[in-house]
Amino acid sequence: MKSRAQQRADTRERIVEAAIGAFAELGFNAASTREIASRANTNQGLITYHFRSKDELWRAAADRVFGRLQTTLGERLARLESDDPRAFAREAIREYVRFSAAHPELFRLMVDEGKTSESRMQWLVDTHLKPLYTGFVRFGAAFGPGVEESLLPHAYYVLAGASSLIFAAAPECRRLTGLSPETRQAVETHAEFVARLLVP
Amino acid sequence: MKSRAQQRADTRERIVEAAIGAFAELGFNAASTREIASRANTNQGLITYHFRSKDELWRAAADRVFGRLQTTLGERLARLESDDPRAFAREAIREYVRFSAAHPELFRLMVDEGKTSESRMQWLVDTHLKPLYTGFVRFGAAFGPGVEESLLPHAYYVLAGASSLIFAAAPECRRLTGLSPETRQAVETHAEFVARLLVP
DNA sequence: GTCTATAATTAGATAGAC
DNA sequence: GTCTATCTAATTATAGAC
Numbered sequence: 001m002k003s004r005a006q007q008r009a010d011t012r013e014r015i016v017e018a019a020i021g022a023f024a025e026l027g028f029n030a031a032s033t034r035e036i037a038s039r040a041n042t043n044q045g046l047i048t049y050h051f052r053s054k055d056e057l058w059r060a061a062a063d064r065v066f067g068r069l070q071t072t073l074g075e076r077l078a079r080l081e082s083d084d085p086r087a088f089a090r091e092a093i094r095e096y097v098r099f100s101a102a103h104p105e106l107f108r109l110m111v112d113e114g115k116t117s118e119s120r121m122q123w124l125v126d127t128h129l130k131p132l133y134t135g136f137v138r139f140g141a142a143f144g145p146g147v148e149e150s151l152l153p154h155a156y157y158v159l160a161g162a163s164s165l166i167f168a169a170a171p172e173c174r175r176l177t178g179l180s181p182e183t184r185q186a187v188e189t190h191a192e193f194v195a196r197l198l199v200p
Numbered sequence: 201m202k203s204r205a206q207q208r209a210d211t212r213e214r215i216v217e218a219a220i221g222a223f224a225e226l227g228f229n230a231a232s233t234r235e236i237a238s239r240a241n242t243n244q245g246l247i248t249y250h251f252r253s254k255d256e257l258w259r260a261a262a263d264r265v266f267g268r269l270q271t272t273l274g275e276r277l278a279r280l281e282s283d284d285p286r287a288f289a290r291e292a293i294r295e296y297v298r299f300s301a302a303h304p305e306l307f308r309l310m311v312d313e314g315k316t317s318e319s320r321m322q323w324l325v326d327t328h329l330k331p332l333y334t335g336f337v338r339f340g341a342a343f344g345p346g347v348e349e350s351l352l353p354h355a356y357y358v359l360a361g362a363s364s365l366i367f368a369a370a371p372e373c374r375r376l377t378g379l380s381p382e383t384r385q386a387v388e389t390h391a392e393f394v395a396r397l398l399v400p
Numbered sequence: 401g402t403c404t405a406t407a408a409t410t411a412g413a414t415a416g417a418c
Numbered sequence: 419g420t421c422t423a424t425c426t427a428a429t430t431a432t433a434g435a436c
Binding site: 024025026027028029030104108110111112113114115116117121122124125126129130133150151152153154155156157158160161162163164165166168169170171172173175176177178179181186189190193194197198200 | 224225226227228229230304308310311312313314315316317321322324325326329330333350351352353354355356357358360361362363364365366368369370371372373375376377378379381386389390393394397398400
């Protein structure tokens, strides 16, 4: 016997998960609330009941995705121990690539919104990307005089693009090159490739 | 006095250019044919007259964008002369970055469609990406034993992502880092950064 | 060739029964 | 809390006047 509170949480959970998948696959506009409801095994009315609007549902989905990044990656990096700062940096990059492979939604969300100047992009930057970028900058500073400060934006987007594009465009990659990038081996190869590139 | 043929070509030209901009900014679904017609200073009816459907207009826009890549980049690379293959490769990469900066539509088109398994993605791969990738592979082979064959897909997506993301997400980059990536100086900095990274 | 009017779908949001 | 029915607005594609 489920309590109302539990039922509420369950349904919200299912809807948010379905929304993450639909938004990532189809983009914000093409992902209809009816499609999301169908994936969540409910009906469209419940979406506006639990979330006031499609925009609010989108923000809940983004919160979830970036929350995962923070906990998963933060945890893994905290567990890392290395005396050699270069070895540490390489493994940190590998972990980021692994996360990108497991969660291509994050990159898709970013490019889907990053091209516009609309409110969703602004919200995404202010609430989730700014903290992420600050962490990246601190991370870069830990290497001492390794990277010049003015190069940090370039380094950030190079890292993000190089790490994630192959997974975000997985169907295209499969058809174009024959390689399935989400394979365990392909992920590790890509992680090693990017890590060695950025920290030779 | 314009002939009908000229008028026809003119209108088609305006519509295709408007479509490129709208598809790149808004994505395929969010870019309505009315919005495109408005940007082209015509009406929606003319779009279905000149192009049978929105899909066909999209293909015409993609043809135009990839045509530009082929002519512009092909021309610039043909003009390059260098005895040192590494110096040649570096400058080739710089030219690709410059093109990505001037034409962020190309990358946006690719990620917009590359995530799905739909017909537009398949058409894009088969008609435009395959030739591009083949050129990249030949290019890589010119370096002799530099890059292993199994790494080529990884190298391709690393190059594409590292070169283009910062320009494709320009509004986000501005808000996040304060840097306007389409500045002449920022473009050159990025080109040098990526070129040195991939060919140290 | 151009443009307006309109048909047929589909979207997000709301109302009310249960 | 859930689900169905419905409202309003926007979409693509079509028809027909000029």
